[in-house]
Amino acid sequence: MPALATRGLDKRFGSLVVAKDIELTLPPGERYALIGPNGAGKTTLINLITGMLKPDKGRIFLGENEITALEPDARVKCGLVRTFQINTLFPHLSALEAVTLAVCERQGYAGSWWRELPAYGDAVEEAYAILVSLRLAGSCYRPTRELAYGQQRLLEIALALATKPKVLLLDEPAAGVPQGESAELFSVISDLSRDIAVLFIEHDMNVVFRFAHRIIVMVGGRILVEGTPQDIAADHRVRDVYLGGGRHG
C-alpha cells in the first residue's frame, strides 16, 4: 500500500498543459526527489496533490483513502502536509506560538476559547520538542520575522512536522539557503522519522543524489522518468533535458 498515489492527474490553464496524466506512487518512509527544469510543473503538482489547485481529471489517494474531493485543511488532518518554496510563515508570532498553533489544530484544541494556552501543557511541550529537534529552541521565543533566513526555512519544516504527517511534500526546502547550510538542512530532513514518506523538490543535484532514494524527473507537465539515482544519472533523456538546451533552473 503506497503512502501517496495519484492516478491520471490532469490540469491545464487555458491551453497551457501544466500536468498531464501524472501517475505517482510514493511508498511509506521513502525519500523521493522531484526534479525538472523551471516550468516543468513541479510546484503545480504539489498544489494539485495538497488541494490548493483542483485537478481537471484524475484521483489522489492517501494510503487507502481517496482524498481528491477534500479541502486542503482536511487533507492535512489526514496526514498529507507540505512546505512552501517561499517562506510563508506568521511574521509576528514567535516560533513557539506558530508551532503550538499547528499542534493545537491537530489536537483539536484550536477551537476552544475558554482556557488559556499554558493550560494546554501537552501541546506546548510537543511544539517545544519539535523546535528542539530542529535546533530552533534557542530562538523560539522571538518573533518569526526576526529569525535568520535559514531558521525560517527550518520553521517551515517544524510547522509541517507539528501536523504529524504521513506524507511530507517539501517544495525547495533549501531555497535561498547558502550551499553549505543546505546540506545541513537536508541532513535534518533525512533524519526525519522513517514513518514519514518525503517528496522534495530540489535543484541542487549534489543534494538530490545524496539524499534521495528515488528520483522523479518532470518535463512539460509530464513525468519523464522515475528511478534510482543511478538510473537517472545514466538516463540520456534526462541528460538531454538538463544539458541539451533545457534550462537548468
Place this chain on the structure above:
Amino acid sequence: MTSSALTEPQRYLEAQIRWRPVEIAFWLATLLPFVLAPNYLVLASQIAITALFALSLDLILGYAGIVSLGHAAYFGFGSYTAGLIAKWGWGEPVTGLLMAAAAAGVLGYVSSFIIARFRHLALIMITLGFGLLLAEAANSASWLTGGADGLQGVRMWKLFDVFAFDLYGTTAYSYSLAVLFLAFLVARRLIGSPFGLALRGIRENAVRMPAIGAPARAHIRKAYTIAAVMAGLAGALLAQTTETVSLETLSFARSADVLVILILGGAGRLYGGLVGAIIYMVARDQFSGINPQYWYFWIGTLLILVVLFLPNGVLGGMARLMRFARSRA
C-alpha cells in the same frame, strides 16, 4: 498550578497573558468618574458602551484581520431588539440585554457564512453593503422601528429591582461599566486561548492556515459570531440606558466611527478600543462644545496625525516609548 510547576515554554506563554499592574490601574481608574466627575456619568456610560463596541471590532479586525465597515449592523440590531423587548412590556434589563445579544449573535452567525469567504477590499464592500441594507430596512420598517423618529416608548424596569435608570447616569454607568468589564474578561481569555492564537494566525497569514490543518473559515465564523454578540451587547446597553433607539445606531457613521476609534487607540491590543473610545468621546464632547459644526475637522486632523506618527495607534506609540525608555535605562 503554581508557576514553578510550569516548563519554560509554558512560563513564556504564561508571561504573555499575566495581568500587568497598568491593567489593574486602568480598571480602577474607570471608577474615578463616580468621584471626580459625577456630572459626566452619562458621557462616561456612552464611553463604556462605545468601548465595548470597539472591543468587539478589535476581536475580528485587530486579531483576525477581518476588516468591517458595517459593524454597526450588529450594534443597531442589538439596540432595536433590546428596545423592542422593553417596549413590548418586558423591561427587565439583564434578561433583555442577553436576549438582544443573542439576537445579534444569530444575525452575526448567519452573515458570517458570507463574511468568511472574502478578504480585503471585497470584505469592506460586503460589510459596507450589509450595513447599509440593514439601516435602510430599519428606516422603511417604521411601523416597527419608528423610522426616523426613533423607537419611542422604551421603559426600563429597575436594575435588579433596586436601581432606577436616573438622569444623572449613575445606574447607567455602573451597569455599562460592569457589562464592559465582564465582556473584556471574556475577550481577554479568548485572546490567550488556542482559539485566540488561531485568530492571530489568520491575521498573520490566512493562506498558510489550511496548510497546517486549520479550518480558517470555521474559525472566522466563530470569531465573527462572538464579535456580533459583543456588538449586540453594546447596542442593547445604549437602548436600555437612553430608553430610546434611533436609526443612527445602524448608520454608516457609527461603523466608521468605531473603526476610527479602534485605529486611534491601536488595533489588536485589547485596550486599544477602550483607550480610543475615551479619547474620541471626550474629544468630541470638548470640541463640539467649542464649535460643533467643525467637529469632524478636528477628528480628521487627529486621525491623520495618529496614522502619520503613531501607525499602531496611541497604545502602539506608548509601547514604543516604553521600549525606548527601557533601552535607555
